[in-house]
Structures are given as C-alpha cells and as structure tokens.
Amino acid sequence: MKKFDVVIIGGGVVGCAIARELSRYNLKIALVEKETELGSGTSKANTGLVHSGVNVDNTTLKGRLNLQANPLFDRLTFELNIPFVRNGSLVIAQNREDRQALLRDLDEARKNGVKDVRWLSREELLGKEPAINPDSLGAIYAPSGGIICPFEYTLALGQNAHKNGVVFFLGNRVLKILQEKDRVLGVETERGRLIAPYVVNAAGVFADEFDSAVDVPGIKTRRGQYLVYDRDYPVQINNTIFPRPTEVSKGIIVTPTVHGNLMIGPNAEEVEGKDSLETTAAGINEVIKGAQKLVPDIDTSAVIRMFSGLRAVASSDFVIKSTKKPRGLVLAAGIQSPGLTAAPVIGKLVVELIEELGLGLSPKSSFQAERPSPIRVGDLDYEERAKLVEKDNNYGQVVCRCEGITRGEIRDAILAPLGAVTIDGIKRRTRAASGRCQSGFCGPRLVELLKEFASISPLEATLRGGASRILKYRSKELLFKAGEKVEDL
C-alpha cells in the first residue's frame, strides 16, 4: 500500500499541468493514467491552439482562465523547451451580421486586455492572408494567438513533474475513489490501492466513472473531426483562421500546425460513448465545407491524416472545485476548449483549492522548472549536424524519411523518462510516422527499435497499447498443427 499526499487521476494535459504545479511544493504526489502513454485522450486529438482570448466571455471560468493563461506561454514553453509560435488569430467576418457582432467582440477583447488586438479591413486581411475568401468583410486580429504541439506540451509537463518527484503509474486504471466518513482516502486501482488524503479528478471524458456516490457532474462527449495536410500542400496560411463563433463552439478552424502542416477542423457533434473516435463521411464533409468558407482553395488532394477527438462537456463551463462530499476531492472536469490553453492556470487553481482544503504547502527549494530539450536533428544546420553525428552516429541514420527523424531521436524518445512504449508514442514524441507515408516505410523499423531500446518483442508491439498489436503471428505459424512450434521444424 503506497501513501501519498495527493493522487491525480488522469495523465492528460490537465493532469500533467496539475502534477507540475504541485511538484513545486514538498509533497508526495502520484499520477495514475489508464493508458500506457501520457496524453492519450483529448490531449492528443485537438486543434493545438493557445487561444488569444478573443471572443471569450469573462463571466465564465473558462473565459477568465483563457485570458490569464495566454500571456504565460512564452515563459512556459521556454522552460519546457517545446515549440510554440504566436502566429496570430484572425476571426473572419463573412457577412454584415458577423461584422457587427465581431466589432462588439473586439471592444470586449480590448476591455479584457487581449494584447494588441485590432480590426483588419478587408484589404489588410487579404494582404496578410491572400488565401482567405475575398468576400470576407474584415477580421479581428489577435497577434497573441498561438500554436503548440499538444503531444509534446503534455509530455513535457509530465516529464518535468516526474523530474520534480511526481510518481507516475501508467497503464493502470483507477477503479474507485476510496472514502471513509465523507473523507477521501485514496484510490483503488487495477494494481492496488494508493492512499492519499487528497485526490484530483482530471480524468477528462472519464471523470464521472469512478464512484457514482461522489458529487461529480455527468460528462457528455462532444466529438470533433479533423483533416491534416501534407507539408507541401500549396494552400498555405500563417495565422489561425476562425469563423465567428457559435454558442456551442469556436467553429471550424483553418490553422497551420507548429510543424508546418495545414490542419482543418473540428466540427462539433454530441456522441454516445467515450470511445467514439470514428471519422465519418458527414463529419469530414462538414469540416471541408466549413474550411472552404474561410479558405476557398482547400480541397482533399493532399490529406495525410483524418482523426477525431473527444471533448469532455460537463456544462457550458469548466468544473473546477473541491467537492463537499467527500472532502479532499478536487475536480478538474468538463475541460473542453480552451483546456489546452488554460491547463497551466488550472494547475495553479487546483493547488489553491487543495491548500484551502487544509494541505500545508511549503515551496521545494530543489524544484527545477526546466525540462531539457530533446535533440531535434532537423533544426540543425549541416555543420552542426555533422558534429553531432561525429559524437553519436545514431543521429546520422534517418529512420523516418518523410519527416527526417533519426534513430538517435527515436532512441531518445524511448529511453527518456516516461518514454515511448508504443508506435503512437514514438510518433507523438518525434513525428516519425506522421508524414506523408504514414509509417509505410518506417513502421517496420519502429517495431524493431521498440525491441532494441524498450525490449518489447515485435509480437507485443502495439500501436497504442491494449489489444492494438501490430503483428499477430510469426510467419508460418498459422500453417502448423495445434501444438507445433516454429522451433519444432
């Protein structure tokens, strides 16, 4: 039986941000994640945006947290050594009604302190982004809007928390939040109990699953579908392009990713079930049509990936609070958009809530805010690269030809703390297999490297854990009679 001060349920961006914030103090902290890789749920399948705070309602918690969080990203991404670009956001007026509404939103954004936000006339807009629909009537321009890699962001928060002493239990599901006399005792997991007087529920779409007696709102799931384009796709934009938002969502967005791919999506559809990650003809067509309203030249000629992501919806707002019954439980639930942006502030807020519940906090002098950067060979010029390869020739061998990722980078991703144990884990850390051939060429090599550096045999290698094995049999295995083995031949 292991004892901690705080147990966090959920290793998505919110759970990892909370873990990192708590790791600034002298506490024993555990994080439990049911998947074998961090960031396997909502955090892996979203738009990857750091929202400027335009069009937010500052009477909501999610609006306020968005406004507070945006300015923190320069320092945070510097500390975590992850790519981040303030590429700017444009909210397009597609008709007069949009323009009137957006001009009001612009006033609101100024009052809310959104940095350098201003109106662009049609001419200024088209000068800035020539690919935009020429029928547009102008746009709100917020230079502080940014793009980030959601995988690396989540992982870096987790790795930094790990460095500062947080204990991670991956591939271990929380079955139940343990209570006694309306007080939290810890959690029951698939692999035993973790005892702690404080538990944080950051389980995303699964936040309502642990114990129905607990004061947790029901979580609905909203699905969004996306398309990602080849980096060589001639339709290119620099800013993140939004339509005027609706009551429900920010609408279908056209954005570059931080790695230079064009991406469009999401639509918003209520779905049953927490694993409804399908793409559908209707959903994808809705996304393409929506994107074409903003950027008319978009088609499907260079699509390299379609995917869906789920948002956890508890109400119209985030639910971040300590429960009355039981005491000791803090919820960070219903974290829909802009959760990726708000995560660092959610972390701070959860720390405050736990302190209010009575946990004494003393800052840890040994806390290290910096997460060292992994080596990214593609960022080096040829001379630097030659020197690196001289020192360690693993960086000389290109494994993923589409993205130019080397054996050294993949090895590092596997051997790093909280390292990759699946093909998707390698992909999210290094971008190997995320290019135009979608692992056609490097797939067999990645299976080999998992064996070499993580001792995972090819027959045990999975796409993303569980039963998602890549290979099911040895050759000739199916030809044997029952009881025969390859070795018998």
Place this chain on the structure above:
Amino acid sequence: MKTYEIDVLVVGGGPAGLGAAIKARENGARKVLVLERDFEPGGILNQCIHNGFGLQYFSAELTGTEYAGRFIRRAGQTGVEIQTDTMVLDVKPSREVITSSAKYGLQRFQAKSIVLAMGCRERTRDAIQIYGSRPSGIFTAGTAQRFTNIEGFIPGRQVVVLGSGDIGLIMARRMKLEGCEVQGVYELLPYTNGLSRNVVQCLNDFSIPLYLQQTVTSIYGGERIAGVTTQKVDKKQNPLPGTEEYVPCDTLLLSVGLIPENELSRKAGVRIDSRTGGPLVDQNRMTTVPGIFACGNVVQVHDLADDVTVESEIAGLAAAGFAEEEPPGKKARVLVGNGLRYVVPQEIELSRNREEPLLLFMRAELPRRKVNIVISQGGMEKLKFPQPFIKPGEIIALSVTSEMLGELEIDQDIELKVEGGG
C-alpha cells in the same frame, strides 16, 4: 564536412539505380557511386520473393531477390561503389548532394551528373479517405510484404485487400500461402489495376474472390481492426446506399496506388509532370535540370522491373556521356492526346541520328480492344501502332525505329493518341 568529387552519382540502390550505375560505369564514367538508404542494396525487390521477374530482360524466370542479386553482383564486378545506410538530405541544381549516415556521418558530394532513382511510395488510407475508427491492423500491401517476407511476421489471419494493384494481388496470394483467410480483393474500378497474369496466378488459382466496383467505406474496431464495411459503387465511383456489407477481418491491406517519391527532385528544382507525378524527362531521361537524370518508378510507376532496367540503362548511358559544355539540342514536346493518361518521355530531341530505336512508354485511360496508337505532328497522322488490347494496369511500350523516326519533322511537337477499338 568533406566534399567528394563523383562522376555519376545515383540516388537509390534499387533496380533503377543499380541498372543506371552499371550502365554508366560500362560507358566510361570512372567514379560511379550509388547512395542507398536501406542496409542492403536491391530496393523493394528484396521483399519480392515471388517469381515473375526477368522474363523479358534475362529471358529467365527469377524471383525479385534473384533479379536484384544479379544487378548487385554486376555492380560489384563493374566497379560501381555502393554506400548503404545513407540518406540523401539534399540535391541542389548545381549537382551538389548532402547525405547523412550512421556509418559515414554527413557527407557532401559534387557530381558531374546525377541519376534520381528513389522509386515510389504507397498511397495510404487517409489519402483515399476511408472513414471509421483508427485501430491497428491496417497496412499498405508493401509494408505487410516487408513484415512477412523480411521481418518474419504476419499481420493477422483474416485479411481484406482493398485495391487490385500488383502488390495487392501478390499479397493476397502471399497471405493465403501463410494460412490466412483472405476474404477478397475489392476494386473500386470495373477492371483490375494489376497485370492480367497476376489476376490469374494470384487470385484465380487460389480461389480468392475479386469484387469489382466495390470498395471499403468504413473501418471498425477499437484497438485492432474487427471489420470493414464494403459498398458497391456507381459509374462515378460513388458508394451506392443500401449496398453496405460488413466483412469481418483482423487485417486490411491497401493496394490503392503508388506515388513517385519526388521530394528530392523538387529540391533539385526539377519540373514534375502532373500526369506521371514524376520528373519531366527527355528521351535520355534527363530532367529539366541539365545533368540531372531520372529513371524507374520515380519517373513513372512501372509494372515490371524489366522495364525499369531498360529505362535505367537509358539514363545511365546518358549520365555517363553528359558534358556540361555541350549545348542541348532543340527538343520537341510529346503531347498526350485522347485515350492516354501519360507518355514518357515528355520531350524528345528528334534531331539526333539514332541507331537504337526510341522507346515510348504510356498508359491507357480505359481498357479497350483493337486500337491504334497514332503519332501525329501538326494534325497530320505520321505513324500508327496497332494494339490488340490495352488497359490502364499494363504499360504500353512502343519502339520507334530510326526509319520510322525519319517520317517525323525534327522541329515539331508530336502527339500520341488512341484511335478506334471498343
């Protein structure tokens, strides 16, 4: 980084690259270097353990590995150097090449001429937009072939093949030979995309059903693929509502098209033909950048390795003889007319006296019987090549003899088209 001077530098050590390198070496090029990213030369042939190679070029029936083996040996005998485990990062129009390798570090080469022979890659699930979930168990046929034939593993036991390209047909049979249950090969078009002989030898002989004008429209399964929805399609290839069928499987193999790999060609500033997806080349397989040649599947996706060899020898010979000082002759354009998808080469220098016949490769748009391929200039019919049967899945190769070439005006564009037939 040290710079190495090379006469003919070949990017890619598959059949195209090896064929070009050997030919260049045999024709006077002193320093010929092949750069190969894999650990062994031979390219995709190393995983082609089936027969059917070499019937034309060697008049012998070989496996892919045997076919590659002959070229690897000949490369050694002729003094072609091969550097494996070496990835080309950049090719500049000035014929400077940068490479990365675990064995050799970063290297810079300055070549008198370059032959691009990078081959092609397979079209993916997302490129053809199959909806549904994203489980494991979905492979391009070539990747599954590598796992099966080189790595020693088979992906699953109940297989659906989408697409009737040659690799799909070969892999349908391969999976059957491994003891898998092959549910069928589904083809969007009303005809197969592979060679007729592969349809017979891989599907018919093994009782694997072929479903024409049917496709996979959705994928099911949470962690591992559990099944697919297949649907019939109309003449415009749109799925017909009401024809959905659920086919259980634990493996889906895709053989839905090959795309020439021209990322490096683009870096080199070479013009790409949108019809072939490969560099625009002349009859010597020189691209639009002087001194940079291309051959094999990087130029056009061939059906047969033997044709790749023929093309690679054209490129290798010309690369060996390339002299920068010599101004290029005037080139006529080869225009693609009715009934054809593309023609290679896209430009021809008609002025030069030729002893060897000029080879024209092309693909038909639709299957047709008893047609003529007509070559015309300025609207005037000049040459006619009768063809008993043409289909998009089989390349048409026309050999234009020097006498026939005498019929053509040397300074006029030529047009090829399909006439007659049904």
